[in-house]
Amino acid sequence: MATDSVIKPDHAASGRHPIFTDEHDELRASIRSYVEKELAPHADEWEETTFPDSVFTRMGELGYLGLHYPEEYGGQGGDYATQIVLAEEMSRSHSGGLVMGVAVHTDMANPPLKLLGTHEQKLQYLVPALKGEKIACLGITEPGAGSDVAGIQTTAVRDGDEWVVNGSKLYITNGHRADYIVLVTKTDPDAGYGGFSLLLVDMDSPGVVREKRLEKLGMHASDTALLAFQDVRVPAENLLGEEGKGFYHIMWELQGERLIAAAGAVAAAERLMERTLDFARERQAFGRSIGKFQGIRWKFAEMATKIEAGRQMTYNTAWRVMQGEYPVREISMAKLYTSRMACEVADECLQIHGGAGYMKEYGIERAWRDLRLNRIGAGTDETLLEVIGRSYGL
DSSP, X not given: OOGGGSOOOOTTOOOOOTXXXXXXXXXXXXXXXXXXXXXXXXXXXXXXXXXXXXXXXXXXXXXXXXXXXXXXXXXXXXXXXXXXXXXXXXXXXXXXXXXXHHXXXXXXXXXXXXXXXXXXXXXXXXXXXXXTSSOEEEEOOBTTBSSOGGGOOOEEEEEXXXXXXXXXXXXXXXXXXXXXXXXEEESOTTSGGGGEEEEEEETTSTTEEEEEEOOOSSOTTSOEEEEEEEEEEEEGGGEESOTTOHHHHHHHHHHHHHHHHHHHHHHHHHHHHHHHXXXXXHOEETTEEGGGSHHHHHHHHXXXXXXXXXXXXXXHHHHHHHTTOOOHHHHHHHHHHHHXXXXXXXXXXXXXXXXXXXXXXXXXXXXXXXXXXXXXTTSOHHHHHHHHHHTTTO
16 A cells, blocks of 8 residues: 555644634634734733723724624624634633623623614614723622522612612622623512513613622632612613513523633633643653653543533534524533533643642633633533423423
């Protein structure tokens, strides 16, 4: 047999998943350049100070805040895969808090406005949001309600042409910087799941109190707030979507949030493994690089396999979403698996770094702390297990 007819493995080949096109590759290169040049150099600084509002302005100028939003309102009119690209490339900022703050704006608070908002609401809120001139946050979690969205107690009572809002919200990312909040409220206490509604509330309204800037284990670059609403009067036309359908609207929102979280978790895990590979090639112990030891080599093999499994699970589910499907079970599986996987990878990478991994200098401990939130936010592991289990009729 001629040697040139032998098919040899090409481990350096970069295959492209079918959900991506040449345009997505161009977008990826553009975002990567921006993130590496303008965001990553400030990761350490912003860990101490939180990232500045100017990040939103700059990303708005570049068109990154509206990738899959309609051109009519200043978006780029792209498909869902453009948001996957953004989530993946933002991981190169090495700042989980920054990634989360931007994602709340692009993939959590504003999608309901895109889907449910009136033309007037979109002109007032979405247009400046996509320009980075207004910052959004999402108000779901309360001191007594998190994964149990049905337990929300913040009320909105109709009074003529206004809603009067009372209650509190907890763990609100962007809560201290936001110009408006997509607020989940109870508008009919006797209607069960049909008693919730969404309101667009201006954060400078009288009665809105940004009570406390919360201190966290990780995600230090983002601001997280405890908010209070004391007789806040909201114009009736700020009702987002249908009255009484808020629970179902926010359940839909959570699916998009979870899938983007899955994509971000995979990308973050991959970045960590890449950095740890470099360390393993350079770090010498017992006369050779530590990557040459079978124990370390196997760790990388395990991590790489888990990352690839998470990537394919996420991409396949994203493809189904792009076909118009609503695969809640698979979205839940992707979010559950990738969140756990990213935490496992972060822990292994810290272990491979040894003492260096425990030091702030290498940034591994920050990633370890930041990624732990993935198993809590946008649906805890336990909540997702319930969703998956019940989907089988159990």
